Amino acid sequence: MGNVAGPGKPGRAGAVRMKDIARDLGVSVMTVSKALRGHNDISEATRQRVLQRARQLGYQPNWVARSLVSRRTYMVGLVIPDLMHSFFAEVAKGAAAVLEPAGYHIVILNSEEDPQTEERQIGALLARSVDGLLLASAQRIGGARLFRMLEERKLPYVLMDRLPAGARAHYVGCEDERIGEMATEHLIRQGCRRIAHLRGPDIPTGIGRLRGYRRALARHGLPFATRYVVRAQHNDEAGYLAMQKLLRMRPLPDGVFGYNDPVAAGAIRAILEAGIRVPEDIAVIGSGNVHYSDLLRVPLSTIDQNSSEIGRRAAELLLELIENKRTPRPRRVVIAPRLIVRQSSRRIGEPEAVSATAPA
Amino acid sequence: MGNVAGPGKPGRAGAVRMKDIARDLGVSVMTVSKALRGHNDISEATRQRVLQRARQLGYQPNWVARSLVSRRTYMVGLVIPDLMHSFFAEVAKGAAAVLEPAGYHIVILNSEEDPQTEERQIGALLARSVDGLLLASAQRIGGARLFRMLEERKLPYVLMDRLPAGARAHYVGCEDERIGEMATEHLIRQGCRRIAHLRGPDIPTGIGRLRGYRRALARHGLPFATRYVVRAQHNDEAGYLAMQKLLRMRPLPDGVFGYNDPVAAGAIRAILEAGIRVPEDIAVIGSGNVHYSDLLRVPLSTIDQNSSEIGRRAAELLLELIENKRTPRPRRVVIAPRLIVRQSSRRIGEPEAVSATAPA
């Protein structure tokens, strides 16, 4: 069986190589290589012999060696702000559903919502020669340098969920202004008149949803009050604390639009703890439709962003970029948000789910 | 600046290589290689020159090439049943917190709780020459073949959360019998006398928790009734359906121990929908302490398994195995479970959290 490798060597030491098959069969390595890849200039007879011997020996191609010459690693980087936020977990799962069947593996990295960490991680991914990159970026406004670097390196990449203003890049996500608008208009239809917003960070999603919120208020002739907009960065703990601030305001708001579902869920906890009712006294809505929204203390109304679809579409787009390698003009895939009405905001009858309509 | 690469070439085509630095500086590639890696047989002067030029050109080592000769990829495979289950997302995050600072990247794969998918994925990981493997296995009892294969390939790996009976492998997780016992005994202390169990699948965790449940009943002289044990595989939907079956039994159970938190959360939904109170009529407890347990319709009592610690410890153990490459006898790291009492099971006063005590 040949092939004795130094003992204690790490990695695939001792693994079967083409060379071994070639020696056993008395043919050249080239013949084996071609036979295994189904090149059509190999006789059927030798092809079968090679395939059989390969199976016997349990041959597995060495991807590292193959990558070195083919310059393709069949690895894709996935950088997201937080794996624990089930919105991103779902995006990741959607992307995996497309990439794995296509033969790609995913290297996943958590930026922890920190632009510098993100940049470092992308650098590492580049050094690893990933074939492409899926990115839900944590860059604040003006993080254009990172994208310029990616362009220079000619690394195919697709932005997900967050589209930094002015980024000239492929993108898949929801229109954030529309999300803010839908959520706010829903609260207005439910009879709310003093609507507060627990706003997100200074990233495209946060800013877009805030803008949509303002637009909806304006359109319906409701006043915009700065003090009704409180920062709640990302998670339920922040939502809880921010809501406590809101609860000290007089008059109390009668509706709250949370930046995302965790923030909204945290807000509900704060409201209930204060002995106030949801939705009767304060109606609450979030965004993202995370999978446990239905199980929450008060089932949470939300704007569904179709997270797994975002992952899938982004992955498909990325594959296209990788395989064709032509870079057409930046494509924007916009996923329609959907209003999901649950108990946290239901004061008067309204259908359970409303599909997005084009913005007026 | 040299180095013109064919246009349209994929991957790192056009990237700066050691050769470029060497040419620019009039030294050999070897000198550059050593200087960059801090070999001490290079004069400080040349080392500085090399480092500076490398920085100027934005040199990044080619990991693929390096891997080919060093036989280390600095990649670790992470195979889990479901990224969307936040228990595993937390495990993954814990592992990443250890692996990334150590220079390793994580290739993540979802087995979807399917043993065959898992095996296929591990095969792919082997072909990729990952340096090690973290695995929360979906193998049913008797899936020893997979582990034998891993041993043969001498791939360092650590099992997490689930320890297949008889597996001779490194392992980090909670003692499942203890979990079942703690949960059940807690319900007994709360005054429950007809305790049902929504049991998990035929994997070590499911079987262990069931066994612990039985042990607790026996110890306290309570009868074990088969019909009070209903299968609920994994998720909240399954928990919901299984609980509906339980709700048709007479007499109704007055306590339910769910295989995990999603199952328990689904059960609560079914109970409340039936107009029955939690915890007054039926007390409920789960396991896993997923991060949203506190936000649920009725905040969920649970057994905390310290999921991120599981990921961290498993990663540390794996690093040891990889770096030392000696394979000591299989190590078992057992994390102590903790009882977390929330509203779903609180009928009489009991402290919020109780640390695990050694099993009697």
Place this chain on the structure above:
DNA sequence: TTGAAAGCGCTACCAT
């Protein structure tokens, strides 16, 4: 249809 030569970018080994 088959295979020899060259080389991907890097490092181990040994000579200078």
Place this chain on the structure above:
DNA sequence: ATGGTAGCGCTTTCAA
């Protein structure tokens, strides 16, 4: 302190 040679396992190119 520095560098030449060889080779990791594979594929591309071109000749037989």
